[in-house]
Amino acid sequence: MSLKEKESQIVEEFSMFDDWMDKYNYLIDMGKSLPLIDEKHKTENNLISGCQSRVWLHAYMEDGKVFFTADSDAVITKGIIYVLIRALSGETPDDIMNADLKFLDDIGLKEHLSPTRSNGLVSMIKQIKLYAMAFKAKQN
């Protein structure tokens, strides 16, 4: 499935809920599916700053694609990072670096996922893209 297809699938899933509470419940459920980071990678180094909750993000490369695992001590944050990882994990460094992530606006949680909120979404995206950049540099 391409990045665009994954994004529209996530948008479609969220569109099933009209009520904000249901959307949050879905986000919380999604958080539970997060591919959890191996305990050994839960280091200070892998902590993302700029979040009210703690978020650890780990990345590795396989066959030219970047994969992510993560964890957070807050459940909603886990859901947010899972939405990102579900779309971007398994993509090439170039595709990750160029992703516009417009789908975040379309899932109806916009005001909650907007960069001005202190949930660290911006920091998470930045870190994901930094990993992609680093892997690309390694490839070359």
Next chain:
Amino acid sequence: MSVDINSLKKEFPILNQEVYGKSYVYLDNAATTQKPLSVIDELTGFYKTYNSNVHRGVHYLSQKATEVFESSRDKVKAFINAPLREEIIFTKGTTDSVNLVASSFARSFLKEGDEIIISAMEHHSNMIPWRIVAEQYGVKLKYISFNEDGVLSFDQFLSLFTDKTRIVAVGHVSNALGTIHPVKEMIAAAHKRSVPVLIDGAQAVPHANVDVKDLDCDFYCFSAHKMYGPTGVGVLYGKKEWLEKLPPYQGGGEMINTVTLDKVIYNELPYKFEAGTPNVADVVAFGAAIDFMKRLGIENIAVHEDQLLQYAHKRLGEIDSIRIYGNAPDKAAVISFLVGDIHPYDMGTIIDKMGVAVRTGHHCAEPVMEFYNIPGTIRASFGIYNTTEDIDRLVEAVERAKQMFS
């Protein structure tokens, strides 16, 4: 209570709006209070009618602006019962006031090996400025400890004094836990040892009668924006004898008397510490905020907020698996809590969605969170316009969040 809260709410335009389709409940008053129309009108009115630079113009508007600006100084002086008007310095806020004292005091009175006493419960604004000068001058910082209830240890405080103690800096009311510290007794104990005391009163002045003469503090700092006034204005009260001894903090216009290329003579108090064009409009509007508080009566405000605090303790206390942080016998209108193992960020997000504004996180008092070994708390803090119904809305939101995360 002689104040009708529901009619009072009408004076606050911001409270009469909806967020997420619900009437707005604002319980983040320890961060900043909302502003009544009288303050907003004074602020815009200044720009419409008096706007001019102060203290230097001979023209009509400049004199008028100076008059209203200086009348705010008189209002502040009366409000905290300061003996002299030149003991009131306008700053950018509490943080700026503390930085002013820390920096100027250090330059004149601190040398390597000296000691400063602060509490481990301080807001970062009354901690970091002292840590900066401590590092710069090779001074040791000593911390007053506190117990599980959030009460400072008086005996341990006394044990920290040595003949090297140069100043004590302590909050009047804890922003994270709400504890009212026994500052009058602490000041007396410090003075017995000839040590001056700075009080961070940011969380006290909005909620209780503060009398700097009665407290006998050497410095007292607070912010207008937590007292229904504008942002960007704070006060440093300092005893004249101390303010005269301290060197200027910043250089610039207003703070000098005479300048030649060889020599500078500094202006007299309070202008010595007010370099540059002051925040005239906001200082003027601050005067209106003090009028507003005086109209309601600080005693009435204190009684009302105490009733809210008691009600909040009772109602929140009924929630299963809630832990309230800060159970001192003397508390101001702040209640900090966690529920079960729900992260404060998760809880705060849902409470927000229910139209209730609270603060989540470490409240700029990270060592307090470290003491309890928690990532942060949810903090509700009350102002004069809050009602028991607001607290019911909070309780309802907490229950809802609890369901979602269980």
